[in-house]
Every structure is written in C-alpha cells, then in structure tokens.
Amino acid sequence: MIGPAIAVAFAGSAQVTAAAAVPVPPQARAVDTSRPDRWVGNGTPRSCTSRAVVGAVAKGGIIRFRCGRDPVRITMRRTAKVVNTSRRVVLDGRGRVTLSGSGTRRILYQNTCDRRQTWTTSHCDDQATPRLVVQNLTFADGDATGSTYDGGGGGAIFARGGRLKIVGSKFVGNRCDPRGPDLGGGAVRALSQHRDQPVSVAGSTFTNGVCSNGAALSSIGVSWSIFNSVFTGNRAIGRGANPARPGSSGGGSGGAIYADGNDFRVLLAGTRMTGNHAREGGGAVFFVSNDRSGILEIRSTTVRDNPSDGFETDPGLFFIGRDQIVVDSVVR
Numbered sequence: 001m002i003g004p005a006i007a008v009a010f011a012g013s014a015q016v017t018a019a020a021a022v023p024v025p026p027q028a029r030a031v032d033t034s035r036p037d038r039w040v041g042n043g044t045p046r047s048c049t050s051r052a053v054v055g056a057v058a059k060g061g062i063i064r065f066r067c068g069r070d071p072v073r074i075t076m077r078r079t080a081k082v083v084n085t086s087r088r089v090v091l092d093g094r095g096r097v098t099l100s101g102s103g104t105r106r107i108l109y110q111n112t113c114d115r116r117q118t119w120t121t122s123h124c125d126d127q128a129t130p131r132l133v134v135q136n137l138t139f140a141d142g143d144a145t146g147s148t149y150d151g152g153g154g155g156a157i158f159a160r161g162g163r164l165k166i167v168g169s170k171f172v173g174n175r176c177d178p179r180g181p182d183l184g185g186g187a188v189r190a191l192s193q194h195r196d197q198p199v200s201v202a203g204s205t206f207t208n209g210v211c212s213n214g215a216a217l218s219s220i221g222v223s224w225s226i227f228n229s230v231f232t233g234n235r236a237i238g239r240g241a242n243p244a245r246p247g248s249s250g251g252g253s254g255g256a257i258y259a260d261g262n263d264f265r266v267l268l269a270g271t272r273m274t275g276n277h278a279r280e281g282g283g284a285v286f287f288v289s290n291d292r293s294g295i296l297e298i299r300s301t302t303v304r305d306n307p308s309d310g311f312e313t314d315p316g317l318f319f320i321g322r323d324q325i326v327v328d329s330v331v332r
Helices: 050-059
Strands: 038-040 061-065 072-075 088-100 108-111 131-140 157-160 163-167 170-172 188-191 199-202 205-207 217-220 224-227 230-232 257-261 265-269 272-274 285-289 295-299 302-304 317-320 323-327
Touching (some): 038 050, 131 157
Parallel strands (some): 038 061, 061 088, 088 131, 131 170, 157 188, 170 205, 188 217, 224 265, 230 272, 285 317, 295 323
C-alpha cells in the first residue's frame, strides 16, 4: 500500500524482478588516474603499508597502488586523513586493493570543519574542496564506534565538506555506534557537501554493515545519487527511533540508508536492495524531510525483502517528504 501522504508515479511493468542497469552520468563516473601524482608501494605486497596509505592521503592528489600482481589487503594501523589544503584526493585500487580497519578503526576521514586537518575557510560547511574520490577499492571491517566528533558514524568513510564520489567499490562488514537517534553510516557518513551537490555512488556494493541507523549510508541534509549499486545484509540495530522514545537510546532506522534533514534528494537508479533490516523504521531506506521539501526517486530498482520491525510507509521504506517517485521498479 502507498501511504496517502506519498505521491507515487509508476511507469512500465510491475513485473520487473531485478534492477536493470542505467546509464551513469559523466559526473558520477570514475576519474582518469593514468597519470598518478603518487604511489602506495614500490611493487611488492610488503611495501603497501598503512603508513604508506596514510602518508599518501595526507599529501593528496591522484593515488595509485604498486603492490604486486596479486590482490592485497592493507590493514590500517591509523585512519587515513585528508588535509583540507588538498584540492583533490583520488584513491584508485584498480580492483586489487582492500583497505581494512580490522574491526578497530575508521579507514578514511575528511572534514573541512576539523581544524586539526588545517582550517582554510570561515565557511567550512560549504567548502568546494577537497574533492575526495574512491574508486575500485574494497573497504572492509572499518569501525567508527566511539568516534563521536561531528556526530560520529562512517565506519569506512566519514566525509564532511568538499565533495565525495564513490565508484566501483565494495564495502564489507563496516560498523559504527550501535545506539543513538541520529547517528549512522556503518560504511559512509556524509555531511555538508559543497553547494548541496549530491554524493554520487556508482557500481558499488554495501554488505553486512551494522550501525544504530543507516548501516550502509547515512547523512543529514545531504543528497545522494546512487547508480547500479547493491545493498544487502545491512542492519540498523538501535532502538527507540528518532526522537528517542522515553527510556531508550534511540536509533534503529534505515537498514541500508538513513537520510534526514530538510531540502534534499535521494535517487536510487539501477540499484538492488535486498535482505536489509531495521529494528525500527525503513528496512531498506529511511527518508525524512522535516520541512516536507525532500524527494525520494526510485528508478529501475528492486527493493525487496527488507523487513522493518517497527514502522514503514511501503515495504522496506519509511518516507516523509514532498514526493516519492517510483518508476520501473519493484518495491515489496
């Protein structure tokens, strides 16, 4: 059933059973890394260390990896942190590199409002740079539990300010704090993108994330454009929703995606969301636009078998906003 407060447009056959790939706009595609500014490693797996990654990210520019011919897993001993004087930071693993938080730390951090990463503007929440791009990488076992600066969250990536783009990457088993009414992003937490432009995600997978809310992606006042991606096995495990019910610590909404704020938009296109779970609302997606101006758009997408223990407006979804648009998609 479609709730009376939700505007829905259906086009095409209701018999669509799987997400159909959609064209990815140029701004969401991988960037050219054929001329890197710096390398991690000198050609051997042993040379590809946490220290090398941390140092390369701090220097910025286009970063590639020379770790040998076989896939390599780099266990991060420290979180790699973007310095706010960098114009851009591009990490390209070419499909052979896993960065692991080993269940003890966040993997990658960008925050233009964190003076420790260099203060560059009085308008830190609307800074144009750095532009952070991660492509063809795997982020595994990142954990931001206890990292509560600027609200916490983002077991694999925390990004505030500048711009964030994710292409062709995998996020597996990332976590953040298990309780809190507005805390989220087992894999990615995004805040304050430049000029309210969307975070773009293309051709990426998010599996087995765990957090109070939004066990894959979480944001406040941020738009998302998500293309040809997969979300499965993510769990929002908080209890008490938002605002937190009396006697509870709050949370438990948006098994895969938690999006809150005012005027923002979430686009899901060519995407599959199955087997995600929320203890409260929105087994797949929790979308609340407080001023009712936000838009949730679902195109050529499958949202199926994403249970919500508490509340939903459609199977797997909880929506409050201006329009919910569903085109050539399955929501059940």
